[in-house]
Amino acid sequence: MTSSDQQLVRRALKGEERAFEELVRRYQKPIVNFIARMVGNYDLALDLSQDVFVKAFVALRTYNEGFKFGSWIFKIASNTVIDHLRKASPAISSLDKPVATEDDEIQMDLASTALIPDEELEQTETRSILVQLIRQLPEAYRHMIVLRHINELSYEEMAEITDLPLGTVKNRTFRAREMMRHMIEKLEGKGVRISSRG
Amino acid sequence: MLRCDEIDLSAYHDRALDESELRKIDIHLQYCSTCLRRYGQEVMLISSLSEIPPIDPPRHFIPHLMYRVRQQIYSQIIPAEERKFSLLTAGYGLALLTLVVFLGGLQKTFFDATLGWAQLPLKSVLALLRTTNTVTESGSQLLSASGPMSLLLVLSATLVAGFALIKLLTHYERLMLEDVRLRIRRGGNDKTL
Numbered sequence: 222m223t224s225s226d227q228q229l230v231r232r233a234l235k236g237e238e239r240a241f242e243e244l245v246r247r248y249q250k251p252i253v254n255f256i257a258r259m260v261g262n263y264d265l266a267l268d269l270s271q272d273v274f275v276k277a278f279v280a281l282r283t284y285n286e287g288f289k290f291g292s293w294i295f296k297i298a299s300n301t302v303i304d305h306l307r308k309a310s311p312a313i314s315s316l317d318k319p320v321a322t323e324d325d326e327i328q329m330d331l332a333s334t335a336l337i338p339d340e341e342l343e344q345t346e347t348r349s350i351l352v353q354l355i356r357q358l359p360e361a362y363r364h365m366i367v368l369r370h371i372n373e374l375s376y377e378e379m380a381e382i383t384d385l386p387l388g389t390v391k392n393r394t395f396r397a398r399e400m401m402r403h404m405i406e407k408l409e410g411k412g413v414r415i416s417s418r419g
Numbered sequence: 420m421l422r423c424d425e426i427d428l429s430a431y432h433d434r435a436l437d438e439s440e441l442r443k444i445d446i447h448l449q450y451c452s453t454c455l456r457r458y459g460q461e462v463m464l465i466s467s468l469s470e471i472p473p474i475d476p477p478r479h480f481i482p483h484l485m486y487r488v489r490q491q492i493y494s495q496i497i498p499a500e501e502r503k504f505s506l507l508t509a510g511y512g513l514a515l516l517t518l519v520v521f522l523g524g525l526q527k528t529f530f531d532a533t534l535g536w537a538q539l540p541l542k543s544v545l546a547l548l549r550t551t552n553t554v555t556e557s558g559s560q561l562l563s564a565s566g567p568m569s570l571l572l573v574l575s576a577t578l579v580a581g582f583a584l585i586k587l588l589t590h591y592e593r594l595m596l597e598d599v600r601l602r603i604r605r606g607g608n609d610k611t612l
Contacts, residue, residue: 241488245481253476267476271484278488348471351464370468395429402428402460415467 226290234281241281245274248291251372252298258367259302261356269305273298288381295374295382299364306360347415354404362397369394421447423454428461507590511583514576 224232224240226247232240252273257266276297277284284293355366368379376394380387405415421443430436431444448455 238485238488242481242485245484249476249480250473253480254474257474263474266474267480270476270480271487274484275487275491279491347467351467351471366468370465371471373469391430391433391435395427395433395435398429398461398464399427401464402457405460405464415463 365394366397514579
């Protein structure tokens with residue numbers, strides 16, 4: 222039978238390393254994805270994700286079973302990323318980082334796509350563009366888009382993680398999507414086609 | 420009648436508006452092609468975002484992390500053990516010192532009469548203590564006068580000293596064992612890194 226997160230926390234607190242390892246196994250992927258989309262750099266995301274789990278281990282005694290473990294660990298991840306972004310500002314260097322020019326136009330350097338079939342190419346390009354657009358959003362809005370649309374969390378969970386009122390979370394998410402739509406409009410004006418499979 | 424700039428298409432998409440507002444936007448979208456196109460973009464955006472493929476952490480992520488967690492355990496346990504260790508050393512050291520002081524005070528009465536064999540090492544210690552003024556003549560006289568009480572004190576102090584020695588050895592062993600366990604674990608994980 223699968224143990225609940227709370228049971229695993231209790232076992233980990235009694236010194237059972239395997240229990241903590243199982244918690245990491247459950248949450249490594251969402252945490253790495255969240256951080257990677259926030260910082261836009263895979264290696265850095267792995268390092269920060271490791272920091273998140275070490276912090277969680279150290280603070281495990283402070284975890285309140287009244288809350289979802291997932292929300293708790295996301296809260297740690299969220300704070301870790303924000304701290305990092307604030308320290309690392311103005312920007313984290315990344316080889317494929319897009320450049321926003323002075324007149325707010327977006328330059329995209331898409332990966333080589335010579336051998337990819339047309340339809341798949343379109344999908345790959347769309348995803349690649351969206352990932353870069355997410356990276357261009359201001360931190361507070363990127364935070365919302367990633368939590369909502371990459372990690373697929375509910376607005377209630379997002380409010381718990383970010384310590385923001387539910388209304389603010391919704392407004393910021395809507396505003397972030399509006400910003401992305403404007404960016405897409407600009408790109409489409411330049412002839413870039415963005416489509417979804419659905 | 421709604422103006423285009425009054426419409427929040429994201430909130431509309433998520434049905435995060437009250438019924439009357441939703442109905443007004445429904446009507447607006449029936450005749451406004453600009454907003455309808457924007458709404459199409461909103462739907463496409465949300466759908467595309469859900470198609471972004473997830474990133475897989477590498478296979479070494481967990482072994483590497485658990486190595487760091489063990490380092491964390493190590494850094495938490497050892498200083499705590501060391502604190503305990505130094506407190507015990509201080510406490511038991513005090514008990515040992517008390518024993519030596521009592522023995523110094525009693526040596527003229529009890530040890531001269533019963534434990535002649537113990538005189539040589541004790542006298543050496545007492546000589547050292549006297550040169551450093553740790554044991555005074557008046558203290559020796561007071562202890563000599565108390566007789567059986569002194570004997571009881573000596574026995575108690577001997578017990579405390581014995582207990583202290585055992586505890587010190589046990590703590591030292593625990594520290595060493597913890598160190599060995601961590602080295603073994605770390606060695607095992609280093610191979611996977």
